[in-house]
Amino acid sequence: MRIVVAACTVDYAGRLSASLPEARRLLVVKADGSVLVHADSGGYKPLNWMSGPCALLDGGDVWEITNAKGERLTITFTGEVVFDSSVELGAEPGLAKDGVEAHLQELLAAHPYEVEAGLVLIRREHATAVGPVDLLCRDADGCWVAVEIKRRGEIAGVEQLARYVEMLERDGHTPVRGVLAAQRVVPQARTLAEVRALGWTEIDYDRLRGLGAGTPTLF
Amino acid sequence: MRIVVAACTVDYAGRLSASLPEARRLLVVKADGSVLVHADSGGYKPLNWMSGPCALLDGGDVWEITNAKGERLTITFTGEVVFDSSVELGAEPGLAKDGVEAHLQELLAAHPYEVEAGLVLIRREHATAVGPVDLLCRDADGCWVAVEIKRRGEIAGVEQLARYVEMLERDGHTPVRGVLAAQRVVPQARTLAEVRALGWTEIDYDRLRGLGAGTPTLF
């Protein structure tokens, strides 16, 4: 990894055109060839960058970074170089995560009654012609219930659920209802769900996690 | 801006939980308080980060970074510190861009016949109860045409367009057709557009840019 702090101008031409006037910035060249141009503000996203694989042609006071898709990043050094150093970082062991939609689905599969009292899980990722239904359940009356799980319930999730319900009806899973289960269901999605005659429910993730992934409890 | 290269472990607890085992990494602390943890690969996204505003408690071999939402990033230094330096970067003059969806809409507003021969623009961002229609046009037969512009046409864009068309019909803009205009329309979106009786077209952005933004040419 090469780390440079210097005054420079930056120009990108590729999927769009973008240019940065002269200022002092942090430049990072990673081992895979990718280049990041960071200012002293603005969160984790660089002002400009080039993703690997790409080639850096170091012309001293101009860097030309190009990739196979014809994108080009040009960095021109216009003043003093405050810092320029290379360091070996070694292999990255990798990141462990917990808390995303897959986990939510796993927990709701174990506790489908947290979506709606009386629900019993029949199948996970039930295949239809327009994609898999997250949870296919039956309620106390024997009615099929398609559950679409999102971390955040938005209009797109409602439309997706509507397509599943339509397809399940054609497949003969009748009668069938649809329920959108999400940590948060935004107002537009609630409204559209009502228009489409679909249900929605907000899931308390902390409570659900407390129930654990094992031993589905029926009641 | 503080730039550190050191062996460390990283733990994040907030919207999810994530942890990184010991390895040598680049740490960047920006003037706005945000912290970035970068490996020597993996593009522009950090392995872990904390967005500003946040507070960094520097306990020497442990950093505790917290924000108002209760998120916490813990960096524990486990070995030698290869590099640790602070540098003043000054103000960032800002980035100039060209080529995003707004520009595409501007160009198509000037040249609606690039969407479909014979189209004439009536109104841009025409308001409906479910959101603004990018371009509201009329064709040679006097039929209303709602144009939804995307850089990349996907299923969500088709559904959005379908809602607009439905709403325009209720508003009395009849007869009305819908067309999805995008640089690329993915296969699923094409299929759904046909099912919904909507049109779609792929726009050659380079050609369109060549026509320029001024003087709308009618024919």
Place this chain on the structure above:
DNA sequence: GCATCTATTTCGTAT
């Protein structure tokens, strides 16, 4: 402040 939409999205995964 909330909701919506874009992004040089990036990133993962299934086809």
Place this chain on the structure above:
DNA sequence: ATACGAAGTAGATGC
């Protein structure tokens, strides 16, 4: 390889 959906999405914009 391509297509598709999720993201600790972040960031901008409209209401």
